[in-house]
Amino acid sequence: xxxxxxxxFVDYLFNYFLLGGVRVTIGLALAGVVGxxxxxxxxxxxxxxPNLLLYGFARFYIWFFRGTPLLIQLVVIxxxxxxxxxxxxxTGSALVGLILHEASYLAEIIxxxxxxxxxxxxxxxxxxxxxxxxIFWRVMLPQAFRLMIPPFGNSVNSLLKATSLxxxxxxxxxxxxxDMLMQENFQxxxxxxxxxxYYLLLVSIWDLVQQRLEHHFGRSLDRNxxxxxxxxx
Amino acid sequence: MNSVTRPxxxxxxxxxxxxxxxxxxxxxxxxxxxxxDLTVExxxxxxxxxxxxxxxxxxxxxINHIEKHDDGLIFVNGIELQHDARSIDRVRRETGMVFxxxxxxxxxxxxxxxxxxxxxxxxxSRKDAELRAHALLxxxxxxxxxxxxxxxxxxxxxxxxxxxRALCMQPKxxxxxxxxxxxxxxxVKEVLETMKALVGDGMTMICVTHEMGFAREVADRVVFMDKxxxxxxxxxxxxxxxxxxxxxxxxxxxxxx
Ligand SMILES: Nc1ncnc2c1ncn2[C@@H]1O[C@H](COP(=O)(O)OP(=O)(O)O)[C@@H](O)[C@H]1O
Ligand SMILES: [Mg+2]
Numbered sequence: 001x002x003x004x005x006x007x008x009f010v011d012y013l014f015n016y017f018l019l020g021g022v023r024v025t026i027g028l029a030l031a032g033v034v035g036x037x038x039x040x041x042x043x044x045x046x047x048x049x050p051n052l053l054l055y056g057f058a059r060f061y062i063w064f065f066r067g068t069p070l071l072i073q074l075v076v077i078x079x080x081x082x083x084x085x086x087x088x089x090x091t092g093s094a095l096v097g098l099i100l101h102e103a104s105y106l107a108e109i110i111x112x113x114x115x116x117x118x119x120x121x122x123x124x125x126x127x128x129x130x131x132x133x134x135i136f137w138r139v140m141l142p143q144a145f146r147l148m149i150p151p152f153g154n155s156v157n158s159l160l161k162a163t164s165l166x167x168x169x170x171x172x173x174x175x176x177x178x179d180m181l182m183q184e185n186f187q188x189x190x191x192x193x194x195x196x197x198y199y200l201l202l203v204s205i206w207d208l209v210q211q212r213l214e215h216h217f218g219r220s221l222d223r224n225x226x227x228x229x230x231x232x233x
Numbered sequence: 234m235n236s237v238t239r240p241x242x243x244x245x246x247x248x249x250x251x252x253x254x255x256x257x258x259x260x261x262x263x264x265x266x267x268x269x270d271l272t273v274e275x276x277x278x279x280x281x282x283x284x285x286x287x288x289x290x291x292x293x294x295x296i297n298h299i300e301k302h303d304d305g306l307i308f309v310n311g312i313e314l315q316h317d318a319r320s321i322d323r324v325r326r327e328t329g330m331v332f333x334x335x336x337x338x339x340x341x342x343x344x345x346x347x348x349x350x351x352x353x354x355x356x357x358s359r360k361d362a363e364l365r366a367h368a369l370l371x372x373x374x375x376x377x378x379x380x381x382x383x384x385x386x387x388x389x390x391x392x393x394x395x396x397x398r399a400l401c402m403q404p405k406x407x408x409x410x411x412x413x414x415x416x417x418x419x420x421v422k423e424v425l426e427t428m429k430a431l432v433g434d435g436m437t438m439i440c441v442t443h444e445m446g447f448a449r450e451v452a453d454r455v456v457f458m459d460k461x462x463x464x465x466x467x468x469x470x471x472x473x474x475x476x477x478x479x480x481x482x483x484x485x486x487x488x489x490x
Contacts (some may be wrong), residue, residue, distance in 0.1 A: 118336075120332060120334055120336040121336060121338065123299050123332070123336065124330075124332065124336035124337075124338070124395075125338075125349075125350075126297075126298075126299060126325065127297055127299065127325065127328070127329070127330035127399070127408075128325075128329075128349070128350035128354070128398070128399070128402055129322060129325045129326050129350060129354040129402060130349060130350050130353050130354055131353050131354060134349070134353040138341075138349060138353075139338055139349075142340045143338075143339070143340055146340070217340075219382075220339055220340045220341070220342075220382040220383075220384065221339055221340075221382070221384050222382075222384065223384050223385055
């Protein structure tokens with residue numbers, strides 16, 4: 001019977017090879033969030049569009065990418081697309097898969113954020129003859145964004161851990177490198193415990209970021225907030 | 234009933250601030266406004282009252298196309314309100330609106346609330362817009378709060394900001410939809426005082442309210458609505474002391490205990 005070897009666990013925690021994987025995981029998650037936000041915003045706008053074609057496409061997109069496992073999406077992009085002449089490579093496939101997947105979730109989060117802004121806000125802006133673009137960027141988007149932060153935070157949390165699926169197409173992020181380390185000495189518990197600690201750490205850092213975001217965008221609703229001097233920009 | 238004639242082109246020289254002719258508004262099968270005729274002269278102050286659900290909000294919201302009327306004609310300062318963006322924008326630039334629930338932009342300071350429209354719609358520089366905003370915030374006695382967020386103000390203060398914000402667009406006609414109904418009793422007065430000050434400037438006002446003291450003091454005419462129709466119109470003294478219709482009598486019995 002084997003026991004958990006604390007010394008080996010600590011060794012793996014500070015293993016350079018594994019740390020390299022952490023960097024890749026962060027990169028995948030960051031790209032997934034940024035790309036997912038941009039694509040998700042476009043899909044959300046299409047979903048809210050009166051144009052039936054755009055609306056239909058967005059509905060289909062969201063239905064499809066939320067309805068199939070990310071694992072399958074990654075495998076299909078990595079092994080299926082090259083047969084159509086589209087070769088994205090390992091990292092490219094992972095990035096495309098994560099972004100397409102994340103966008104389908106963020107699109108719905110963005111849409112629900114916009115729908116939660118009270119109708120009176122739009123009406124007040126209309127009554128003031130504020131141009132449509134300004135209504136979108138200055139009135140609706142900041143308010144929708146504040147409402148989006150909690151579900152957005154959840155989605156980023158999931159994404160951080162979902163990057164581990166990229167290991168199946170051999171992207172050398174935390175999970176893949178843990179597998180590789182495990183093959184050397186078969187210290188299964190020690191290696192994966194160290195990997196788990198890294199995920200915990202990344203998720204905790206994100207929690208802090210999310211708290212800051214909530215605080216920053218919620219401060220105007222705080223009755224006791226310090227008043228800012230009428231500032232110029 | 235007025236005859237409905239469509240002029241060849243929008244008439245700009247019009248002695249009326251508002252003309253509504255045979256206006257209808259439907260929500261699905263429900264008719265919220267039926268055959269509404271209403272004319273308001275420039276500088277006139279109108280109070281609209283009537284039971285809840287009688288179509289007061291619908292009427293006032295049709296004037297600046299926040300609700301789209303289904304039938305009839307609406308002219309604001311001689312500009313015909315049609316359903317195209319250009320005509321809607323022209324009419325909205327003539328009108329300002331104050332809502333029951335204030336509808337200030339909660340993520341912007343009071344000053345930012347006031348400069349958004351003048352900068353984006355009138356093309357004012359920030360400096361000029363702030364100058365204009367400060368002058369109007371001064372007039373509603375709230376200039377010292379310019380750097381605060383709406384949530385930090387009382388309801389009465391927020392509604393005064395909403396009035397100043399509307400005035401920053403220099404409207405010719407002000408529309409009020411129950412501006413004091415969401416306020417605690419002790420704040421009603423400050424808002425009504427602010428509105429009375431506008432009257433002194435000769436602003437055309439159309440105001441949905443049940444503040445009968447305000448109506449008596451300020452209104453040139455009271456318009457009584459019930460079930461989507463205008464039932465009667467009269468100067469306040471006459472309306473309150475000798476209402477013509479049974480429905481108006483019944484309504485007044487209910488609100489004046
Ligand atoms: N968006 C809407 N959809 C359906 N019915 C509506 C809508 N807005 C108002 N109504 C109906 O129209 C009638 C008049 O409403 P409203 O103009 O708000 O009345 P008031 O302001 O006099 O209380 C009410 O019966 C109300 O239920
Ligand atoms: Mg109403």
